[in-house]
Amino acid sequence: MTLKNLFKFVSTCVLVSSILFVAILFAVSNLNSLKTEAALSFQRTVTVTSTSATSYTNYQVRVTLDTASLITAGKMRSDCGDIRTTDSTLVTTYNYFLEGPCNNPNTVLWVKIPSLPAGTTRTFVIQYGDPSLTSLSNGVNTLERYESGATSPTCTLLGIATWDSVNQWIRLTDTTGGSYGLCQWTYNPGAGFYIEYEMWAGGGNGADSIFNYAYARTAPVEEDLVDRGYSFTADEYQTRICFTKSTVSNGTGISCNTTIPTLDNSTWKTFEVKHSGRNAVISLNGTVYVSANDTVTINKTSSLFGIGSRTGGQVNEHRIRNVIVAKYDTGVTAVVGAESQSSSFLSFSIRNAADTANVNTCDMGTASTTAVSSCSYRLKVGTNAVNGFTISMKASGVLTNGSYTVNSAAAGAGGSGGTDISNSTAGTENYGVFITKGSVTGGTTALTSIFNAGATNEVKYDYTTVSSLLTASGANSPGATDTTNTSLVSHLFNISGSTPPGNYTQSITYTVAPSF
Amino acid sequence: MLQQIKKKKFQKDKQKQFLTKLVSSILLFGLILYTGYSIFAIVRENSKASGLTPTITPSAQNVSTTGAVSLSFVSTANLNVGSTITFAYQSGYAGTLTTANTTINTISPSSVTINSTSGFVNNVLTVASSIPSGSTVTISTSALTTPSAAANYAFSVQTSTGDYGANFQYVGQANVVQVTGFIPITLSFVIRTVADSANTNVCNLGTATSTSVASCQYRLKVTTNAKNGYTVSMQASGGLTNSSDILTNSAPGFGGTGGTNIVPGSESYGVVVTPGNLTSSGGNITTVSLFNAGLVNSVRYDYNVPTLLLAANKSNNPAAFGATTTTSLITHNLAITPGSPSGNFTQTITYTVSPSF
Numbered sequence: 001m002t003l004k005n006l007f008k009f010v011s012t013c014v015l016v017s018s019i020l021f022v023a024i025l026f027a028v029s030n031l032n033s034l035k036t037e038a039a040l041s042f043q044r045t046v047t048v049t050s051t052s053a054t055s056y057t058n059y060q061v062r063v064t065l066d067t068a069s070l071i072t073a074g075k076m077r078s079d080c081g082d083i084r085t086t087d088s089t090l091v092t093t094y095n096y097f098l099e100g101p102c103n104n105p106n107t108v109l110w111v112k113i114p115s116l117p118a119g120t121t122r123t124f125v126i127q128y129g130d131p132s133l134t135s136l137s138n139g140v141n142t143l144e145r146y147e148s149g150a151t152s153p154t155c156t157l158l159g160i161a162t163w164d165s166v167n168q169w170i171r172l173t174d175t176t177g178g179s180y181g182l183c184q185w186t187y188n189p190g191a192g193f194y195i196e197y198e199m200w201a202g203g204g205n206g207a208d209s210i211f212n213y214a215y216a217r218t219a220p221v222e223e224d225l226v227d228r229g230y231s232f233t234a235d236e237y238q239t240r241i242c243f244t245k246s247t248v249s250n251g252t253g254i255s256c257n258t259t260i261p262t263l264d265n266s267t268w269k270t271f272e273v274k275h276s277g278r279n280a281v282i283s284l285n286g287t288v289y290v291s292a293n294d295t296v297t298i299n300k301t302s303s304l305f306g307i308g309s310r311t312g313g314q315v316n317e318h319r320i321r322n323v324i325v326a327k328y329d330t331g332v333t334a335v336v337g338a339e340s341q342s343s344s345f346l347s348f349s350i351r352n353a354a355d356t357a358n359v360n361t362c363d364m365g366t367a368s369t370t371a372v373s374s375c376s377y378r379l380k381v382g383t384n385a386v387n388g389f390t391i392s393m394k395a396s397g398v399l400t401n402g403s404y405t406v407n408s409a410a411a412g413a414g415g416s417g418g419t420d421i422s423n424s425t426a427g428t429e430n431y432g433v434f435i436t437k438g439s440v441t442g443g444t445t446a447l448t449s450i451f452n453a454g455a456t457n458e459v460k461y462d463y464t465t466v467s468s469l470l471t472a473s474g475a476n477s478p479g480a481t482d483t484t485n486t487s488l489v490s491h492l493f494n495i496s497g498s499t500p501p502g503n504y505t506q507s508i509t510y511t512v513a514p515s516f
Numbered sequence: 517m518l519q520q521i522k523k524k525k526f527q528k529d530k531q532k533q534f535l536t537k538l539v540s541s542i543l544l545f546g547l548i549l550y551t552g553y554s555i556f557a558i559v560r561e562n563s564k565a566s567g568l569t570p571t572i573t574p575s576a577q578n579v580s581t582t583g584a585v586s587l588s589f590v591s592t593a594n595l596n597v598g599s600t601i602t603f604a605y606q607s608g609y610a611g612t613l614t615t616a617n618t619t620i621n622t623i624s625p626s627s628v629t630i631n632s633t634s635g636f637v638n639n640v641l642t643v644a645s646s647i648p649s650g651s652t653v654t655i656s657t658s659a660l661t662t663p664s665a666a667a668n669y670a671f672s673v674q675t676s677t678g679d680y681g682a683n684f685q686y687v688g689q690a691n692v693v694q695v696t697g698f699i700p701i702t703l704s705f706v707i708r709t710v711a712d713s714a715n716t717n718v719c720n721l722g723t724a725t726s727t728s729v730a731s732c733q734y735r736l737k738v739t740t741n742a743k744n745g746y747t748v749s750m751q752a753s754g755g756l757t758n759s760s761d762i763l764t765n766s767a768p769g770f771g772g773t774g775g776t777n778i779v780p781g782s783e784s785y786g787v788v789v790t791p792g793n794l795t796s797s798g799g800n801i802t803t804v805s806l807f808n809a810g811l812v813n814s815v816r817y818d819y820n821v822p823t824l825l826l827a828a829n830k831s832n833n834p835a836a837f838g839a840t841t842t843t844s845l846i847t848h849n850l851a852i853t854p855g856s857p858s859g860n861f862t863q864t865i866t867y868t869v870s871p872s873f
Contacts, residue, residue: 344682346670364697497833500743501701516567
């Protein structure tokens with residue numbers, strides 16, 4: 001046994017350890033690769049080109065992304081919650097709505113861009129790759145109209161239409177004969193629009209229809225009784241999909257297709273209309289069944305818009321849900337660019353109190369002995385630094401007119417301290433700052449102790465060395481106009497009758513240190 | 517005997533087996549330790565590649581300025597020859613990075629590939645000389661001109677070994693807030709009643725007799741935020757007169773002495789100036805020597821040229837009413853003899869205030 005066996009035993013140990021070592025080395029290497037990739041962000045630039053003669057504000061751009069591949073590659077959260085959309089400078093975030101489905105080769109994403117002048121090109125950016133983020137998808141803020149069915153409808157329900165909050169759909173009609181139901185808005189979409197909704201018909205004996213209508217002067221009670229505007233119909237009774245402006249019951253449409261799948265087989269189907277000018281393209285479950293032009297230009301000045309349904313002598317129950325309405329123009333196209341690593345994202349601006357414009361001044365106006373003078377601005381930091389950031393301040397000195405420096409408030413002391421500078425203390429000279437710390441989307445924020453005074457007190461703000469002001473523990477992705485995820489700095493000034501006159505100034509320099 | 521030999525051999529074998537097991541166990545334990553340490557070292561080495569905060573120099577710059585800019589960070593992984601560092605900045609900067617105008621730790625990169633994305637210019641630099649983990653990596657370029665628009669521009673870095681981060685170059689003081697406020701000049705001067713309850717422009721000595729001293733008073737009330745105070749001057753129309761006769765004036769003051777003690781039956785007309793105080797801490801009002809007599813004495817008050825009366829060294833903000841301590845009291849005193857001329861005697865005193873801001 002001895003030496004031979006010992007040699008065998010040691011050899012076996014070395015072999016096993018080596019295999020173990022290589023296996024773990026491989027695993028750790030891969031783990032690290034994913035970890036590094038996940039900590040970074042990826043982006044795609046979307047180029048929106050308009051050849052239209054119409055200028056738009058708040059145009060919804062529909063793009064598709066292969067989120068399945070991205071999720072498989074570990075670049076995107078499995079729920080697509082880390083998608084963010086911004087302007088081309090990555091500074092201003094845009095509202096978006098993830099129509100979905102997530103983890104699919106053709107995930108639909110709607111992005112609302114603030115303006116699209118006629119005949120111009122605009123770009124925006126889709127970012128993803130930060131697993132710490134959660135979804136900001138918002139149909140109501142992004143789309144022209146949105147009804148998920150999960151919340152109380154924003155449309156007016158007419159006829160026998162009801163909202164089923166349990167099943168999260170709108171029941172336009174039940175199986176009562178000779179009835180109708182509408183989900184209607186007062187909304188004129190202009191020259192064109194996009195609408196998509198899921199519809200369900202069944203439970204009866206085959207009638208009659210679910211239809212979208214636009215530019216109507218009066219609320220329609222049948223799919224083919226159009227009082228101005230157009231209807232886009234899915235008619236289970238006549239088994240047809242139509243683009244119509246018929247004014248008679250079951251009348252002839254501009255273009256109809258009768259070779260269609262069964263509509264009333266009690267399954268959810270997706271109905272889509274793209275209308276622009278005289279043109280209409282109607283699809284069912286992704287297949288185009290009608291693509292036609294009206295021969296004349298109609299009056300589009302009326303503003304009743306909605307989705308309707310009716311029963312006749314024969315009946316069906318009719319339901320809708322996940323209604324999406326957006327602007328649409330055939331002259332607008334969007335192309336999603338190739339993916340690139342957006343590396344580290346960082347932005348900082350000083351904004352007015354409403355967060356509508358950049359500012360670099362804060363004018364407290366004319367001081368008086370009877371009322372406090374004040375001015376405010378916001379510190380806005382956007383970053384994908386997962387460990388947050390620190391904002392520091394450095395003052396030129398005390399507020400001064402060149403020869404006299406005013407009395408400064410006391411320093412804060414972690415939620416206490418400071419000096420009350422308000423109308424109630426008017427007449428007593430004091431200058432200080434109140435900081436309303438904002439939130440960050442990926443963590444929490446905290447004021448440094450000396451800037452954190454008692455609830456109604458202001459703090460000393462004349463530090464001439466760089467002083468840490470606020471720390472954030474996570475990333476921040478504030479909206480375009482965001483008074484929540486930005487921090488408000490208010491300068492307040494009270495004077496006494498003896499405070500010398502003149503123009504008083506102070507410069508505050510802010511710096512931001514991200515922590516990636 | 518054979519049994520003893522067998523027993524000894526058996527014991528030897530036992531000892532050998534024990535030693536073999538002991539050595540094997542030590543070797544196995546050592547191998548496990550070594551393997552574990554190696555794995556730990558790998559994990560530690562790989563986990564080093566991480567986010568960082570680079571330093572941008574200069575961190576602040578004027579708009580449209582050409583000059584050297586550098587980005588430094590401490591690498592957490594080896595940057596071998598052929599590794600890449602993506603040095604990115606926001607579009608708006610003019611200039612193009614090349615191997616001739618860009619260095620990594622003073623050595624030109626072997627290549628620079630520009631891969632712009634929307635809003636950013638990404639310069640992929642290939643490392644020409646290896647840089648060990650833990651070293652400060654400085655990317656410098658002289659190619660860039662800052663944008664013409666003031667803003668806080670982000671520079672970012674990303675290495676092929678996993679280090680990444682970003683920081684700002686603040687251009688055109690976009691990170692600076694100018695706080696301003698204006699305090700208007702306050703300056704008011706009113707002649708008030710003794711109680712400081714109303715304005716007044718008369719001081720009636722009443723009917724003079726040779727048995728008593730006639731007097732009247734008023735207050736000079738100056739409100740100002742003039743940091744260096746103010747002066748009050750007086751100018752008389754002349755002596756107290758009935759148009760034909762001028763009553764005898766008191767003697768001038770002399771810095772706390774002089775003046776005339778006006779007593780009944782001895783014709784004399786003069787003024788006692790009580791300067792009062794200022795609201796400003798440490799401030800005071802002083803009476804000019806000429807009007808500063810000995811205690812209880814009145815001073816001559818008929819100077820018909822502007823004559824400095826009071827000097828305040830700081831601002832003053834007396835209350836709207838009843839400010840009897842922060843205003844200056846002027847007391848006119850008159851005593852006559854039975855031989856003093858009769859009639860209505862008058863004198864006009866004009867006061868002027870000069871603030872010093």
